[in-house]
Amino acid sequence: MTDVTLDKTPVDEVPVPSAPLRQPRLPRWAPFGLAVLAAALGCGIGLAAGLDSRIQWGLIAAVLYVAITFSLTTAVEGKRQARDRLATSVVWVCFLIAVVPLLSLIWETVARGSKVLDNTFLTHSMNGVITLQPGGGAYHALIGTLEQIGLASLLAAPIGLLTAIYLVEYGTGKLAKAITFFVDVMTGIPSIVAGLFVLAFWIIYLDMGYSGFAGAMSLAILMMPIVVRSTEEMLKLVPNELREASLALGVPKWLTILRVVLPTAIGGITTGVMLAIARIAGETAPILLLVFGASSINANPFDGAQSSLPYYVYEQWKLGNEASYDRAWGAALLLIAFVMVLNLLARGIAAWKAPKSGR
Structure with missing residues (x-):
């Protein structure tokens, strides 16, 4: 009569195929690198298309940044993380679109207003000043x-x-x-x-x-x-x-x-x-x-x-x-x-x- 040997290994000790506990992630410098890449592509497309406005270059770069970020995150991290990065990218792009005109306005005002903003301007009025000539104050x-x-x-x-x-x-x-x-x-x-x-x-x-x-x-x-x-x-x-x-x-x-x-x-x-x-x-x-x-x-x-x-x-x-x-x-x-x-x-x-x- 043939003896049958049964495996008495406990169930808890049965090896389980190992699975990765962490999903792959983009490196931390990825957003900055993608922003530089999108800016370079936006400038290149603007030059190739003959667009004179820097605002158009910036809008092209913003659209490219959102699209590249979403596509690359989908391929590496999955759709769930891609949606999160998409929302974050859109918020940052909207923030920059809102801040750029403000910074431009402040820069223009400081650059042009600082030429006359001195002690004379702050201590004199326009009484008797010929408006076509420099001078006077506020x-x-x-x-x-x-x-x-x-x-x-x-x-x-x-x-x-x-x-x-x-x-x-x-x-x-x-x-x-x-x-x-x-x-x-x-x-x-x-x-x-x-x-x-x-x-x-x-x-x-x-x-x-x-x-x-x-x-x-x-x-x-x-x-x-x-x-x-x-x-x-x-x-x-x-x-x-x-x-x-x-x-x-x-x-x-x-x-x-x-x-x-x-x-x-x-x-x-x-x-x-x-x-x-x-x-x-x-x-x-x-x-x-x-x-x-x-x-x-x-x-x-x-x-x-x-x-x-x-x-x-x-x-x-x-x-x-x-x-x-x-x-x-x-x-x-x-x-x-x-x-x-x-x-x-x-x-x-x-x-x-x-x-x-x-x-």
């Missing part, structure tokens, strides 16, 4: 801008702050809904509408005349809804436990708002106000209607025509000669620098207040 326009923005802030910031406090702390019923609705409407109105309103009421109906204060009122109308919205969101971030603890100690509600709520949210409120100021600093349409423009220095915003940086840029560009073009670019660079300083100041205040609020 001191009168800078004074007008600072005064108009300062008056607009004095008008809009307290009203916006009090309105936001009412909506968050007290607002209930139809009145609060109506205020919220009109704030939303004011957020979307064109700046020229605010200028026409002040022109009709202040200058035509009341016959008060053109002045920097008239321009400041129109800027305040544009600034107010931004202050209300930003302050409202900051007040909503204050924990209710702080309010309840203060009220439990017998502190009145108005004093709780003044001593607890506002100090907690002061960093975000200040940032919102600074960003609102930066928003109105470059408004041109209402200024054209209301301040009327002046070539000399007028430090009184309540009496007589006054200039501003946006109006000065428009005025110099309208003259249509090389010297006025240079002055317009210099004022534009000064305005961009002013807005950038306000934005950086707002960011700094937010960063300075953030660690304290988190303790």
Whole structure:
């Protein structure tokens, strides 16, 4: 009788065919290398096709980059990873398309505005200056801008702050809904509408005349809804436990708002106000209607025509000669620098207040 030997090897010890645990991946430098390749192919195709515009070369390179990335990732990593890389590539291409015009604008403004932006430009006006010749400055326009923005802030910031406090702390019923609705409407109105309103009421109906204060009122109308919205969101971030603890100690509600709520949210409120100021600093349409423009220095915003940086840029560009073009670019660079300083100041205040609020 033949003996049959059975294999008594445990099932757990049966060798299993090894399979790769990691899928193949493109190297980390692949996106950069593909971008260089796509740029080279885009330039080559543009030259071969006789395209003069560098923008067309860039668009061709962007399309090639997305297509090559998707095809190569599909072949190496599979369709699932290819879709992920496709989405990432499209986002990066859209980001570059959005950033390139901005960088081009900044480069052009700095290159052309820096030629006249010196101490003379910042300390002299256009009074008595022949517009066809170099010289003069934007001191009168800078004074007008600072005064108009300062008056607009004095008008809009307290009203916006009090309105936001009412909506968050007290607002209930139809009145609060109506205020919220009109704030939303004011957020979307064109700046020229605010200028026409002040022109009709202040200058035509009341016959008060053109002045920097008239321009400041129109800027305040544009600034107010931004202050209300930003302050409202900051007040909503204050924990209710702080309010309840203060009220439990017998502190009145108005004093709780003044001593607890506002100090907690002061960093975000200040940032919102600074960003609102930066928003109105470059408004041109209402200024054209209301301040009327002046070539000399007028430090009184309540009496007589006054200039501003946006109006000065428009005025110099309208003259249509090389010297006025240079002055317009210099004022534009000064305005961009002013807005950038306000934005950086707002960011700094937010960063300075953030660690304290988190303790």
